[in-house]
Amino acid sequence: KLTxxxxxxxxxxTVTKYPLKILNAGFFRGGTSSLSIALKELGFGPTWHLITxxxxxxxxxxxxxxxxxxxxxxxxDEYVNFDEWLQLIQCNAIMDxxxxxxxxxxxxxxxxxxxxxxxxxxxxxxxxxxxxxxHCQSIGFNLAARNDSWLSATLQCWDINHxxxxxxxxxxxxxxxxxKRDAILEQQYYHDFLANIKRVVPKEQLLIFHPRDGWAPLxxxxx
Numbered sequence: 001k002l003t004x005x006x007x008x009x010x011x012x013x014t015v016t017k018y019p020l021k022i023l024n025a026g027f028f029r030g031g032t033s034s035l036s037i038a039l040k041e042l043g044f045g046p047t048w049h050l051i052t053x054x055x056x057x058x059x060x061x062x063x064x065x066x067x068x069x070x071x072x073x074x075x076x077d078e079y080v081n082f083d084e085w086l087q088l089i090q091c092n093a094i095m096d097x098x099x100x101x102x103x104x105x106x107x108x109x110x111x112x113x114x115x116x117x118x119x120x121x122x123x124x125x126x127x128x129x130x131x132x133x134x135h136c137q138s139i140g141f142n143l144a145a146r147n148d149s150w151l152s153a154t155l156q157c158w159d160i161n162h163x164x165x166x167x168x169x170x171x172x173x174x175x176x177x178x179x180k181r182d183a184i185l186e187q188q189y190y191h192d193f194l195a196n197i198k199r200v201v202p203k204e205q206l207l208i209f210h211p212r213d214g215w216a217p218l219x220x221x222x223x
Contacts, residue, residue: 018086020110022047022222024095025103025197026118027189029128031211032095035118038218039093048094061089062150065098071157074102082106097154101161104200114221115201117208122190126182129189133162133170164188 022044024035036049050058064085065071073080082105086094095118099106107113119125135141136155145152159169164184167173173181198206207221 018083018090020086020092020094020113022093022116023099023103023106023110023113024093024116024118025100025107025201026095026116026209027100027125027129027193028096029132030120030125031118031209034211035116035209035218036093036095038215042219042222044092044222046089046091048089048091048099049096051096057089057091058150061085062153064088066149066153071098071153071160074105075160080105082109098157101157107200113205115197115206116218116221117194117197117206119194119208119210122186125190126185129185130174130181133158133174137170137174 022039024032026032026035032049033051036047036052039045039047040052046057048057048061053061068080068084070080070085094106103115107115120128136158142155145155162170162173164173166180167176167184173184176184194208207217209218209221
């Protein structure tokens with residue numbers, strides 16, 4: 001596949017690293033839609049977010065992941081040059097699928113980017129998140145995925161990234177006894193996930209953002 005970087009190299013040109021400004025590492029249903037809209041209002045658009053994306057942007061950006069077999073490469077710990085994707089989508093801020101699952105690998109290549117974690121209280125987030133996962137396991141969703149390569153790829157991505165002790169994939173996670181499932185979500189996908197972000201990202205580059213806090217902390221963080 002002819003990527004942006006390869007094309008420029010063949011033309012004898014150089015590629016300046018894409019000036020990514022913001023990476024939201026927060027899980028979906030954590031206020032990512034609100035954050036995407038807010039960032040656009042503050043002049044940090046366009047943003048990569050599957051709900052607020054244009055159809056054309058999602059198709060263009062998703063095609064790169066599929067054509068270059070990116071999910072398989074990342075899951076096998078192979079090197080991926082994310083600059084090719086960012087040059088293609090031309091977004092100042094990225095979040096949502098598939099960023100949330102591979103944010104650390106992106107951060108390794110963009111260590112100076114500002115990182116935001118949009119967050120809701122656990123009980124609110126859990127209810128919304130479980131509803132989303134259940135929807136992804138519905139017959140209608142899976143039928144739609146059969147005729148949509150990007151939807152199918154993202155569904156497989158979600159499945160691979162929801163594995164742990166006693167469950168492999170969305171179906172097995174959702175089939176667990178409710179108390180056990182909720183305990184896993186709270187510890188592994190909420191507290192441990194947030195703790196890892198705080199461990200990896202320097203404090204001065206990180207904002208834990210609750211949408212209820214309004215504009216002030218977001219504006220201060222983004223100067």
